[in-house]
Amino acid sequence: MTQRQLRLPGGHSIPYTLKVSANRRTIGLRVDGNGLTVHIPKRVAQHTVESLLQDKSDWITRKLSELQDRSPPFEWRDGATLQHLGQDVRLDLRQDARNRAVEFDGARLYIALPAPDDTRLVQRKVAQWYAKQARADFTRRIELLAAKLGVPTPPLFLSSARTRWGSCNSRGEIRLNWRLIQAPPHIIHYVVAHELAHLKEMNHSAKFWAWVGKLCPDYLAARRELKAMSGQLHLV
Numbered sequence: 295m296t297q298r299q300l301r302l303p304g305g306h307s308i309p310y311t312l313k314v315s316a317n318r319r320t321i322g323l324r325v326d327g328n329g330l331t332v333h334i335p336k337r338v339a340q341h342t343v344e345s346l347l348q349d350k351s352d353w354i355t356r357k358l359s360e361l362q363d364r365s366p367p368f369e370w371r372d373g374a375t376l377q378h379l380g381q382d383v384r385l386d387l388r389q390d391a392r393n394r395a396v397e398f399d400g401a402r403l404y405i406a407l408p409a410p411d412d413t414r415l416v417q418r419k420v421a422q423w424y425a426k427q428a429r430a431d432f433t434r435r436i437e438l439l440a441a442k443l444g445v446p447t448p449p450l451f452l453s454s455a456r457t458r459w460g461s462c463n464s465r466g467e468i469r470l471n472w473r474l475i476q477a478p479p480h481i482i483h484y485v486v487a488h489e490l491a492h493l494k495e496m497n498h499s500a501k502f503w504a505w506v507g508k509l510c511p512d513y514l515a516a517r518r519e520l521k522a523m524s525g526q527l528h529l530v
């Protein structure tokens with residue numbers, strides 16, 4: 295492992311870690327919390343590495359800046375802003391020794407707790423509230439779109455998977471991530487349409503996308519938007 299500097303034409307330089315591994319055949323680049331790491335096979339000339347990095351310098355700088363732009367972790371405090379169906383919701387925490395009520399008036403989510411500074415409990419309460427909202431909302435959308443598709447309403451399960459927003463298995467069960475309830479309605483509509491279309495086609499073929507398009511004509515835009523907001527939705 296060696297520390298090096300990549301000098302860019304503008305006079306700017308990027309530090310990187312060079313790692314040699316015996317069983318590699320190609321040069322691999324990785325940008326993460328540790329910065330840029332370059333994995334190389336044995337016996338690769340430094341100028342080869344250097345010129346590859348120069349070629350990839352736009353990609354490297356973009357990745358490094360994306361990493362810096364990542365939002366800080368969500369702060370579970372009174373006055374924090376949550377999202378519900380794409381709308382801002384103010385988190386209103388109240389100290390109450392006896393009552394543990396959760397109330398929502400469309401703009402504020404009131405949560406009463408004996409210790410409102412217990413962030414883990416606040417987080418759990420909010421997640422429970424989201425899950426309840428999600429179940430009601432997703433159930434209604436599934437019913438509507440299943441009717442449109444001419445299929446029986448499939449059973450819904452809420453998931454909390456980090457890697458996917460929805461899934462449909464061979465038994466025809468639909469799983470949707472409760473975190474989606476934070477997204478605007480047209481995004482939820484797209485994910486529901488996508489999973490329901492799998493009841494017709496268990497693949498991502500052209501036929502499948504044609505079904506999605508019938509339920510959600512703007513699916514391409516919605517899909518792009520969802521990708522862009524994924525990180526944000528996972529903060530909570």
Ligand SMILES: [Zn+2]
Nearest residue numbers: 488492497498
């Ligand atoms: Zn799919």
